[in-house]
Amino acid sequence: MTTSSQFLLRLSFNFKPFVCLLTRTQNLHAMQSSNRLNPSRLIDFTVKDLTVDKLRLIEVPDNATLADALNAMSLFCIKPMANRVRAVPVAAVPGQWLGAGGSMIVESDKETGRAKKQYIGMVTMLDVVAHIAEEEEENGLDKKMAAHVSSVIGHCPEGRSLWSLNPNTSIMDCMEILSKGIHRVLVPLDSNVENTSGPELVESASAYTMLTQMDLVSFFLDQSSHLQAILSCTVTDLSAVNDNVLAITSKARVKDAVKCMSMAMLNAVPIVESSSDEEDHTQLVDGKNRRVVGTFSASDLKGCHLATLRSWLPLNALEFAENIPRTPLFASAPARELVTCHVTSTLVQVIRMATTRRVHRVWVVDKNDGLQGLVSLTDIIAAVRAAISTS
Numbered sequence: 001m002t003t004s005s006q007f008l009l010r011l012s013f014n015f016k017p018f019v020c021l022l023t024r025t026q027n028l029h030a031m032q033s034s035n036r037l038n039p040s041r042l043i044d045f046t047v048k049d050l051t052v053d054k055l056r057l058i059e060v061p062d063n064a065t066l067a068d069a070l071n072a073m074s075l076f077c078i079k080p081m082a083n084r085v086r087a088v089p090v091a092a093v094p095g096q097w098l099g100a101g102g103s104m105i106v107e108s109d110k111e112t113g114r115a116k117k118q119y120i121g122m123v124t125m126l127d128v129v130a131h132i133a134e135e136e137e138e139n140g141l142d143k144k145m146a147a148h149v150s151s152v153i154g155h156c157p158e159g160r161s162l163w164s165l166n167p168n169t170s171i172m173d174c175m176e177i178l179s180k181g182i183h184r185v186l187v188p189l190d191s192n193v194e195n196t197s198g199p200e201l202v203e204s205a206s207a208y209t210m211l212t213q214m215d216l217v218s219f220f221l222d223q224s225s226h227l228q229a230i231l232s233c234t235v236t237d238l239s240a241v242n243d244n245v246l247a248i249t250s251k252a253r254v255k256d257a258v259k260c261m262s263m264a265m266l267n268a269v270p271i272v273e274s275s276s277d278e279e280d281h282t283q284l285v286d287g288k289n290r291r292v293v294g295t296f297s298a299s300d301l302k303g304c305h306l307a308t309l310r311s312w313l314p315l316n317a318l319e320f321a322e323n324i325p326r327t328p329l330f331a332s333a334p335a336r337e338l339v340t341c342h343v344t345s346t347l348v349q350v351i352r353m354a355t356t357r358r359v360h361r362v363w364v365v366d367k368n369d370g371l372q373g374l375v376s377l378t379d380i381i382a383a384v385r386a387a388i389s390t391s
Helices: 018-032 066-076 125-132 138-145 170-179 211-223 256-263 306-311 317-326 347-357 377-390
Strands: 085-092 104-110 115-124 184-188 204-205 208-212 246-249 268-272 290-297 360-365 371-378
Touching: 066 085, 066 125, 085 377, 115 125, 115 290, 125 138, 125 256, 138 306, 138 377, 170 211, 170 377, 184 204, 184 290, 211 347, 211 377, 246 256, 256 290, 256 317, 268 317, 268 371, 290 360, 347 360, 347 377, 371 377
Parallel strands: 104 204, 246 268
Antiparallel strands: 085 115, 104 115, 184 208, 268 290, 360 371
């Protein structure tokens, strides 16, 4: 067992300056004078309400290879779900592993209660990117793709934890968790742990499903009639725009983009127009005010066969991003377009962009497509929760 599988999670959350909260509160109160806010209806919901139509969890075994995991992610992306699977849980024989973050989340027999399998962690696309980006050696890519997924867990911070969220957890508590860097949690369909709510490192159930940030943000749209005063605010009014955005240039290669994203622990980066031939295209650059021409995402590498991945790594990243929609894996997905908004865009507009295009971040640009920042799903969830809390 590798040390990366045994990290004990210590999350460090970065909070925006308190002045942002004051600004958000003032703007929200101004909006409430013309729009009625009724958050009480939202507060009545629990995590169970969000998982009613969710499918049962699908995982890969701990001895599966990285190539197996990538293929599994692509196979799970049946046509209605195209490009939606970005992580898979890893299951092992119970009692032989220390789960990520010290967790002990097991699937047990419904009748006898005997543990059948233990979920030891989650392999995300960022874990895959970090693993591929490690120092190369002879036949290095072949060896990396043949590695067991159990050795890949924990390459990125999120992979060093595995959380279960009780179905009785309130939506507000769920929003608190998913607004602080946790993108997905397991939810037991029939928990054997009684009288608990909130995040758990110890859980036993006969079946699980997965709840993601995208599920929660989609729920906001479903409840838009109760969140009108919040959703009609601009992303600027809600302090939902992250002004600091690192990017790659339009002349960066795929292998350089992978290494940069691995070092900075970024799931996706904007591709900005190159300023000159002298610019270092192997490094991340400050994207502020530079024209956005594309997006490079870790999930674009999903479902790659070894030969395909080997042929893609030397390619120009922008060329890769433009050609990936033509591959069979993404054939049933919506046409790839650059997803952008403006500082004057309302939160509901941004949410619709994110959920319709299945992206986790929307680039904020000016009238000339100059990059001004980004709005991520994390930013959206944090903004909605803060607005409800201060209303």
